[in-house]
Amino acid sequence: MAELSPLLAARWSPHAFDPSVELTDGEAASLLEAARWAPSAGNRQPWRFLLGRRADEAYKRLFVHLAVENQRWAGQASALLLGAYLRPAAPAVAAPDQAQAVYDLGQAVAHLTVQAGTIGLHVHQMTGFDRAGLAIDLALPDDVIPHVVVAVGRLGDPLSLPEDLRRRETELRHRHPVTDLLLGLSPG
Numbered sequence: 336m337a338e339l340s341p342l343l344a345a346r347w348s349p350h351a352f353d354p355s356v357e358l359t360d361g362e363a364a365s366l367l368e369a370a371r372w373a374p375s376a377g378n379r380q381p382w383r384f385l386l387g388r389r390a391d392e393a394y395k396r397l398f399v400h401l402a403v404e405n406q407r408w409a410g411q412a413s414a415l416l417l418g419a420y421l422r423p424a425a426p427a428v429a430a431p432d433q434a435q436a437v438y439d440l441g442q443a444v445a446h447l448t449v450q451a452g453t454i455g456l457h458v459h460q461m462t463g464f465d466r467a468g469l470a471i472d473l474a475l476p477d478d479v480i481p482h483v484v485v486a487v488g489r490l491g492d493p494l495s496l497p498e499d500l501r502r503r504e505t506e507l508r509h510r511h512p513v514t515d516l517l518l519g520l521s522p523g
Contacts, residue, residue: 348459350408352488358413369450370443381436382443385417402463412486422478459486
């Protein structure tokens with residue numbers, strides 16, 4: 336395998352979070368600052384976040400809109416973070432600009448993920464949630480589109496998970512070989 340930063344090599348999406356650990360103000364600020372400095376087309380920074388910590392109202396509202404499969408484990412995370420993007424205003428260019436906004440949000444979440452690893456936290460990104468219900472519940476403006484919920488926290492005990500998740504948590508990670516990810520040009 337090619338040389339890879341230990342920070343990236345250690346990155347994974349756990350299900351087991353330590354329910355006794357609270358996200359500190361400094362940790363939250365560090366994560367959001369990393370996201371803020373992510374690259375974006377034209378420096379538009381079309382991402383918006385809502386941070387909920389385990390005991391607060393934002394956390395509870397985010398949690399109830401998660402898919403049942405995600406609720407099985409995400410309630411142990413120290414924080415839930417909604418990542419949303421801004422819908423472009425100009426309808427004539429909405430399709431490419433919307434795709435760019437989603438891409439840019441992904442960049443911001445990726446930066447947040449790497450920063451989490453540098454301060455001893457892990458994240459698990461989820462797209463399994465009721466976007467429409469959450470947008471209504473949070474009274475989001477029409478141009479703010481919920482796209483991902485990120486569980487944040489310190490690693491917990493995998494033995495605390497249901498058997499199926501415990502197996503997923505403790506088995507070896509598998510990734511496609513790089514050769515499977517490369518596109519080739521067709522002759523002609």
